[in-house]
Amino acid sequence: MWREIQGCNNWKGLLDPMDSHLRKEIIRYGEFAQSCYDSFDYDPHSKYCGTCKYQPSHFFDKINMLKKGYEMKRYLYATSNINLPNFFQKSKMSNVWSQHANWMGYVAVATDPEEIKRLGRRDIVVAWRGTVTYLEWIHDLQDILHPAHFRDDPNIKIETGFFDMYTKKENNCHYASFSAREQILAEINRLIEKYQGEELSITITGHSLGAALALLSAYDIAGKSITKIIPISVFSFAGPRVGNLKFKERCEELGIKVLRVINVHDKVPTVPGISYAHVGAELALDHHRSPFLKPNSDLGCAHNLEAHLHLVDGYHGKVRAFRSATGRDVALVNKDSSFLKEEYGVPPFWWQDENKGMVRTSDGQWVLPERPVIEAHPPDTAHHFQQVLKLARARLNLP
């Protein structure tokens, strides 16, 4: 399966005729992206607002994803001190876990021998969180291209907001003291060292703004000597454009496989503007084709990740009849939307914690319990990041 995805130069039309194995793979990676929403603390009344609700070691258990056979390796954070104010979640409390950081996703690695055998290699997955429903951040996207000076060519440019989110850090904050870029490059280096001699793959997935970060980080990683022989793929859901034509061409030169799953009614893939180029093959879905979904829903619905996964599961090209390729539960669509037709009897926005996480103590008082402190960054982060830069410099014969 993995080789099939990797080996395909043009994903267009890949789902015609329907290939249920490929659908399953797209959904599998989409669920990694979705897990970043399902585990995120959005509650401004929680002092943990903006972080992941679960400890890394419990993550896949809490999110019902143990069966995927992956192990959590590291959480990724970005600083919110950048020019995308409507994207970050801020607590209203004074005593908070961090004033400057938001949890942005994670790096995990396949550890189940069966899964490694099935894939034909050990897969490293990176999942980036995006935005579930709020689209205000689109308006904050400025049509300003920033040189992507990870490498030599100054003509390769990307959207400033994405560049900032990926590269900015905040020394005053424990969690944002390394940029998202430093965190991910360090972790990839560490894992490559750890699994030296094994066949590896890197698969990066994200939805919305997370899709932009997925492509950006794939581009960054692919240019590093450390990953020369490791195939890098991106599963992008409802992603905006990221960079200019030069950026797109460079991504192609680097051999990054990108599948862009979009809904034709979603506006996000049309931003920021025409100075930008999409990268990769497009799998265009149309929510009007699903008999389960309200045809005239709002833009938030059209952008919803669970709805995309539902359409991947059962989209039949020209045929209107909907048949599920994987038996995926349609109720999942309404987890964080009101997109399902009411006749299916699934409550809208049903994914919620009991009592918003309030628990009753032994003396009968209701409180938001303290959570264990999550390690900000492994102590070897700086070392591994420097290692990546050193190898890159060596390759380019720079001092």
Added chain:
Amino acid sequence: MWREIQGCNNWKGLLDPMDSHLRKEIIRYGEFAQSCYDSFDYDPHSKYCGTCKYQPSHFFDKINMLKKGYEMKRYLYATSNINLPNFFQKSKMSNVWSQHANWMGYVAVATDPEEIKRLGRRDIVVAWRGTVTYLEWIHDLQDILHPAHFRDDPNIKIETGFFDMYTKKENNCHYASFSAREQILAEINRLIEKYQGEELSITITGHSLGAALALLSAYDIAGKSITKIIPISVFSFAGPRVGNLKFKERCEELGIKVLRVINVHDKVPTVPGISYAHVGAELALDHHRSPFLKPNSDLGCAHNLEAHLHLVDGYHGKVRAFRSATGRDVALVNKDSSFLKEEYGVPPFWWQDENKGMVRTSDGQWVLPERPVIEAHPPDTAHHFQQVLKLARARLNLP
């Protein structure tokens, strides 16, 4: 304690100086009323919308009220086919538990020997559900007085909407085939027969529209020969006016003790209009006196039952300093409101079910589980209701 409440002819000023025992008693009965909200299914996407989420036998356990020492005896229903359209909750589903009924509360009885000893008698409690936040029903209250023809005097009149809610039934519906009136009178008769020879009391409690039903049912019950020697009390929270001056006078003649707990900023106790008279002693609270509450909140906040209980717990008359009489948790205020100041870090509207009641089946599908059928009415309902009427007729020498 019970005797103190019963023996007091004028409740006014009863909480000055602060009497923590009395506060506890008011809160205790207020919590019975609150439990009707906490257990109610408001979800229009559930086919059980408009009913109680719990089986009668599990009710006090589920709602954390086992310690009160009461046993659930019967659920009360009213038909929604009356002229108060904004009060009832209707499911959007087609296959629903009932097209015509809403769960309106319950009758329970003290069974814990310690509690019976403390009270000095076996207490029967009736709790009526009202409305948590939506005040649309106020506008539906017509200033039309209806003769309360439970008894001989045609000059005793009550608001038509309340009268209808209490007396109307719907033969097509299992749950509304007896009126709320028939249900409660039958149950009171049954319990009086069952506990013959014991000292009993009947305490009726409710909030908002539930407070109106509490007074109305107390008036109805008190006029029946069966209850001649049983003290009847009403704990009314944020209740509207119910009937005319004659109604009020008749309630006083019948010896019903009514404590009306209100917040001076709440509009509901000022409706329906001046043709109506309040019954009983007023305990006026002022949410501006609590340092925990947002002073300029909306009318829904001012009307909120949990906020009333919070103010009963810590209202100090002229003193602004807030001290809790019972150690009641202020976090409870935000169960179904956004009334607590944000600095306390309690999420607004935090009382919610995990995943809106959706559960994952063994094959991984998410569903709203089926609930066991709740008995509509005990088979002896008609018998007991006829018994009450017979005794009443006998007392009035009617044929």
